[in-house]
Amino acid sequence: MTFADLIIDQDMVDALASKGIVEPFPIQEQTIPLALSGQDIIGQAKTGTGKTFGFGLPLIQRLGPNPEHGVKALVVVPTRELCVQVAEDLELAAKNRKTQVVAIYGGKAYEGQIEQLKAGAQIVVGTPGRLLDLASQRMLDLGNVREMVLDEADKMLDLGFLADIEKLFSKTPSDRHTMLFSATMPGPIVALARRFMSKPIHIRANDPDEGLTQANIKHVVYRAHSLDKDEVVARILQAEGRGKTVIFTRTKRAAAKLVEELGDRGFNAAAVHGDLNQDQRERAMAAFKAGKKDVLIATDVAARGIDVHDVTHVINHTIPEDEKTYLHRAGRTGRAGKTGIAVTFVDWDDLHKWALINRALEMDQPEPVETYSSSPHLYEDLDIPAGSKGRLKPTPLKDKAPDALGGRPGSGSGAASGLSNRPPRSRNRSRTRGGQGGTSALGAQQETTSAPEASGTHDGQGHEHHDGNSAPRRRSRTRRRSAKPE
Template identity: 35%
Template structure:
């Protein structure tokens, strides 16, 4: 009998290239996850795919195996430049691009396919050299890819496989114009294989799929098969002023070997980090403006267990495969219901179980109805959790120093632009900062 997170479909029964089968055997992978079982046979049969499954269910292995199999079974055209990429894989964040590359190296270890990953923030010359040395598969974030493309470091004339991962996040981060720019430089949809994967397939994502893909098959994993079902979700109602005390109390009552604490605002993340340290917990903050080298070091320390608590904004909510995350704590309820699913998906990965504890405070209580409507259930309320609140031994951490907004001019935030200094100005609601 297979583990609950695996299907009865064996990789050995699929018409995968022998080198891929060998790589899977060396990794000890025998059976597909549900999303892999639904998508791989179709992809190996030549279909384009728009696949939806929750995070942590093996989407990246599905499109990597399909893409590599196509490249291995379809040689380059006669006289084609052997140094140009034949597959391109786009990811919305640096962390996700790096994770896809690591998965690709493992799955393709026996194939001889050359791969590279490019992303902003670091390694500009080294990444450029990795492309000019020649490659088959190019993985990256849209901005850095376009940068190199416009310098003629590579071209897209031989692209035989296009992968868009976390396409809904591409919309959220404003990358769709960049993606369309790159797609227009590739061969026509019918001349390549196209795989779009995401945890959510909204109307706008499907519109993108049908516009730039060759009649894709929509594939969805049923709700009772997804990772979120193995997450123990609880909700704690707490006053704003008591959130830090509750966080410290909760951490004192469980082993915080690998705990992710999500907040909505970077400044609040720094405050939480300072309070954790003041109360004896090793912690660090991961947010969008942390230098790439430091981000990679923090993530590695977190994975290795050297850093027990990682405080993060939603930059860390998707695409990170961090094994054995025992607890996810939503210090702030997210303002986007989809982000709740992605946050709690950091735990209970690959068939394990985990806990997701969400603080419901005065500021973000208004997000709760949308979240519960989106996930189709009421989050169980833990009425006893408030008894864990740290009272006697609590130490308030230092507040982070306020920094003027970048580019601010004299005379106030925004340099005189109408409404520039008002939170949420022109956006119909409170600000969402990553």
């Protein structure tokens, strides 16, 4: 089956074909015909199965090839990264028509987004906070919205956006066409659907024989020591056939530290986390998608927006908090029908967390294998070439502590005397007593240019110079105490 068979307009079929997207996925086959007819839909499918085009193509087609200016469709997403990704997909589908798409999200200046709205953008993709902000400023009018989509609804719930979603629904007409998409369906999301949707049809695009985890993803779990993790990661990054890789950390600090460590080891790594501003995050994502960086280190906030089809490995540097987070992390690989590998490190203190995840996902791996960077099974499990080390380039030379004599290793003949590796000075110091060539009656030092007949000697072993003269007498100073005022 092709998209043309699903009665999608030819201009959109051609736009998708230009990127090699020809055959629809199961969720798209089931969703598109119903959505084109105006049926409210609850779509449930695992991440990476094509939900965006499942709702995006019908939405664009229902607006027509030349829609009037003004917001006619609203797509609400939980994160900035996902907002950018969905907007790019919709722009691709609509590139052969006059429909305009604008991404509305925080961390970016208001002016550019407001200009696009004033220019007449018909489709708005946005995060709840910025959407409500612009709506309260009367810069975003949702009164004419005919199509509304709630994407990744379960993540909205996790991030505490449920109240904001209800406010957005209340600002749109009650007779709008509504679609809700989510990987899981917790109770509050079902209640939200019943409240704001009209007789929705629930579509599940899951294979009943597949189990809770995707069959095209190999899941590997290791009990690893925190001090050895970076070395293990570096060796995994040298596995046969490794493509783009996403590494998840629990904290922003850990992500920043790991990207620096991998960069020092010679890997092309970028990071996406909350301590970076939005421009930095977007540049990192763009470099990863373009292949300039083949390792992306991220915290869970960015997980939903990483929609790159050629990710071969996902590495959980720290164990996810629960089974839902595990599924969303692992879902970054094995997308669009391709295969992938998900590697999870479990610390000794987190074995109880893994037991819960293992039981919930029925993974049948209750005891993670104790693994170190030198473990033979690590190389066998992940097709790592024998002899691989955790560094692509040599360790940079750094200054070491001075030795016992005050020198530095490798500084040549001057090492013993604590001198840097530089040519010796061509001068000799001679001491004279007052009145004998000195400049002061009290005795001063005089520097004279050394000559062949100079009497100074040096034994080359760090001992002091000798000029044959007796040393001058030391001056003694007597301190006089000032009389204390009575």
